[in-house]
Amino acid sequence: MPNYYAQLNKAGKVIGISQLAGEVVSEGLIPISVEQYESENLLMSRYENGAFIGQKAVLEADKSVIIADGSDMVILRASVIDISSVSQDTAKAEVIQDITFELNGVQQTVPLINGYAEISISSEEPGEYVIRTVNLDYNAELLVVAADVS
Amino acid sequence: MSLKKEAAGKPEPKRNHFHIPANPDRLKAKELQERHTKRLNNSKPVEMTNEIIYELLMDVLAKQEVLERKLDNMMSGKPAVTPQWISRDGL
Numbered sequence: 001m002p003n004y005y006a007q008l009n010k011a012g013k014v015i016g017i018s019q020l021a022g023e024v025v026s027e028g029l030i031p032i033s034v035e036q037y038e039s040e041n042l043l044m045s046r047y048e049n050g051a052f053i054g055q056k057a058v059l060e061a062d063k064s065v066i067i068a069d070g071s072d073m074v075i076l077r078a079s080v081i082d083i084s085s086v087s088q089d090t091a092k093a094e095v096i097q098d099i100t101f102e103l104n105g106v107q108q109t110v111p112l113i114n115g116y117a118e119i120s121i122s123s124e125e126p127g128e129y130v131i132r133t134v135n136l137d138y139n140a141e142l143l144v145v146a147a148d149v150s
Numbered sequence: 151m152s153l154k155k156e157a158a159g160k161p162e163p164k165r166n167h168f169h170i171p172a173n174p175d176r177l178k179a180k181e182l183q184e185r186h187t188k189r190l191n192n193s194k195p196v197e198m199t200n201e202i203i204y205e206l207l208m209d210v211l212a213k214q215e216v217l218e219r220k221l222d223n224m225m226s227g228k229p230a231v232t233p234q235w236i237s238r239d240g241l
Binding site: 070073101103104105106108110117118119120121122123124125129131146 | 166167168169170171172173176229230231232233235
């Protein structure tokens with residue numbers, strides 16, 4: 001039987017997934033199933049009370065380029081996916097109330113409404129800007145380009 | 151939501167919004183460059199007055215100030231512009 005393991009850091013976060021040649025017993029290595037090994041969501045989840053839990057942000061935008069005229073804007077929509085690898089009857093899914101966004105070092109928290117947190121961005125300064133979520137286990141980021149009007 | 155439209159008094163639904171203002175240093179550098187281009191395109195003044203010399207010197211110092219600030223920002227890793235947050239709070 002293949003030996004699949006999730007490697008945890010000191011905080012209990014999954015920082016690596018591996019297939020080893022033999023069985024290993026270690027506090028920082030948790031045996032996982034083939035399905036978990038192949039899952040994209042296990043990495044960066046947290047191992048708590050025998051289960052892998054966590055929240056993953058999904059960030060979508062209606063466009064990736066805006067005109068840097070101060071009025072054109074991109075609308076971003078963030079949603080949260082529960083990446084817990086256990087069934088809901090054995091572990092209670094965490095409820096996320098809001099998402100914190102960061103842009104150029106400025107952070108703001110937006111409450112989730114109907115499962116989404118929506119923000120918009122406008123710019124008078126041309127350039128590339130990365131908007132990211134910061135308060136989830138698996139955060140997302142998007143590049144927004146503000147194109148010069150001249 | 152359009153900030154310009156809102157400023158013009160047209161009510162639109164508010165949302166959580168990041169607005170990135172123009173970098174004042176970029177605008178100042180552009181203004182200095184335009185003035186310099188205008189000088190280059192004009193013929194050489196017949197008479198060199200104190201006012202002309204003063205204006206030239208002030209432009210050189212202003213350009214120096216812009217460049218120094220840009221270097222400081224690059225060294226400190228500070229972003230050139232800080233976004234403004236317009237919240238839906240209070241609706």
